[in-house]
Amino acid sequence: MKKIILFSVAVVSSLMANNVTKEAKDAGLAPIPNDKKALMKLIDNPKNPITDAKVELGKKLYFDPRLSKSGFISCNSCHNLSEGGDDGLEAAVGHMWTVNPHHLNSPTVYNSVFNSIQFWDGRSPHLEDQAQGPMQAAPEMAATKQHVADVVSSMPEYVEAFKSIYGKDVKIDIVKVADTIGVFERTLVTPSRFDDFLNGNDKALTKAEQKGLQTFIQVGCTGCHTGVGIGGDLNGFNVVNTYKYNDVGDFKGDANGLVRVPTLRNITQTAPYFHNGMIKTLPAAIKEMGRVQLGADLTDTQVSEIETFLKSLDGRKPAISLPMLPASTAATPLPDLK
Numbered sequence: 049m050k051k052i053i054l055f056s057v058a059v060v061s062s063l064m065a066n067n068v069t070k071e072a073k074d075a076g077l078a079p080i081p082n083d084k085k086a087l088m089k090l091i092d093n094p095k096n097p098i099t100d101a102k103v104e105l106g107k108k109l110y111f112d113p114r115l116s117k118s119g120f121i122s123c124n125s126c127h128n129l130s131e132g133g134d135d136g137l138e139a140a141v142g143h144m145w146t147v148n149p150h151h152l153n154s155p156t157v158y159n160s161v162f163n164s165i166q167f168w169d170g171r172s173p174h175l176e177d178q179a180q181g182p183m184q185a186a187p188e189m190a191a192t193k194q195h196v197a198d199v200v201s202s203m204p205e206y207v208e209a210f211k212s213i214y215g216k217d218v219k220i221d222i223v224k225v226a227d228t229i230g231v232f233e234r235t236l237v238t239p240s241r242f243d244d245f246l247n248g249n250d251k252a253l254t255k256a257e258q259k260g261l262q263t264f265i266q267v268g269c270t271g272c273h274t275g276v277g278i279g280g281d282l283n284g285f286n287v288v289n290t291y292k293y294n295d296v297g298d299f300k301g302d303a304n305g306l307v308r309v310p311t312l313r314n315i316t317q318t319a320p321y322f323h324n325g326m327i328k329t330l331p332a333a334i335k336e337m338g339r340v341q342l343g344a345d346l347t348d349t350q351v352s353e354i355e356t357f358l359k360s361l362d363g364r365k366p367a368i369s370l371p372m373l374p375a376s377t378a379a380t381p382l383p384d385l386k
């Protein structure tokens with residue numbers, strides 16, 4: 049008798065979980081696939097396919113500060129892979145301590161491959177294109193195209209790696225460097241317990257997390273935070289009310305006032321929040337989103353339920369060993385602190 053009861057409790061709770069899974073999928077949420085082939089289909093760029101050698105070289109370039117004018121700032125300075133893929137600052141700090149002139153916050157690079165467009169205003173179509181920007185941006189790495197090409201070409205180990213990957217006639221320039229960094233970034237995906245749940249493991253989320261997921265859907269967050277990225281497309285901002293820190297920095301979205309919806313994966317690790325980093329805690333961000341985007345005054349209970357769910361999006365990071373960079377040569381441009 050006891051066994052039968054236990055059995056039926058298990059069946060009922062598994063049915064409930066299945067319903068929540070269905071609700072989530074109907075709301076447009078999608079998991080990072082378990083299956084390697086399906087995942088590769090999502091993250092690969094057929095024009096610049098992922099290979100182990102490219103990932104390894106892309107990782108070195110991602111960590112190499114010599115690509116910057118000062119010789120001091122790498123992609124990892126602002127998108128720290130040990131720390132959520134961002135920098136923990138309100139606004140990014142780049143060349144010679146320049147604070148981002150628009151007071152823009154550094155988004156995480158983890159799972160950025162799932163964004164349909166890159167940057168807060170979506171002005172870049174993909175990671176390979178995006179990576180050329182920060183190397184040349186004056187308040188970021190402040191390098192010229194020539195500087196980037198000169199740095200990489202000055203070290204035989206880099207030159208050999210480019211030749212063995214792209215052929216001996218490869219032109220080593222900022223485009224190839226960015227392409228290679230882009231491939232490394234494509235691998236920065238972090239499957240979480242939420243994905244396990246949507247992939248069929250009913251026990252991967254606690255009851256409280258499932259409840260939070262339902263609240264997240266029911267109040268309307270999935271109107272914008274959907275898909276595998278749980279964000280990633282352009283959408284309206286200040287939809288019902290105006291963001292209370294709208295005037296910090298001059299960012300107003302794209303030409304139509306649209307803003308790229310950020311991913312909510314690993315959101316506990318990427319405070320402070322919003323494009324200008326003015327919201328310091330996750331509950332405050334949830335509450336403000338409800339007010340600004342949905343015209344909803346979310347109760348403390350709803351906020352805390354949603355927060356509980358969002359914590360389940362903390363993902364398993366890919367194992368990244370610290371790359372050893374080739375030594376500079378006499379031809380390597382010297383750091384320029386101007």
Ligand code: HEC
Nearest residue numbers: 122123126140141142152153154155166167168179182188
């Ligand atoms: C000085 C800090 C800084 C450095 C260095 C930097 N970034 Fe960024 N990154 C930012 C900021 C700030 C943004 C948002 C800018 C915007 O939207 O206009 C951004 C945006 C991005 C995005 C878009 C993510 C998204 O969700 O839209 C990617 C990808 C990215 N950076 C990768 C890189 C790579 C690769 C490098 C090295 C070549 C790099 N970054 C160097 C600060 C930095």
Ligand code: HEC
Nearest residue numbers: 269271272283307308309310321322323333334337338341
């Ligand atoms: C109408 C579309 C829309 C809806 C609905 C929406 N969001 Fe957002 N969300 C956005 C956009 C766009 C941003 C970026 C805004 C900015 O910083 O300029 C954002 C930002 C966020 C952030 C900050 C992320 C970061 O990295 O800084 C969190 C957290 C968030 N949303 C959670 C939620 C929650 C929870 C709900 C439901 C209560 C919700 N959102 C509803 C579009 C939406």
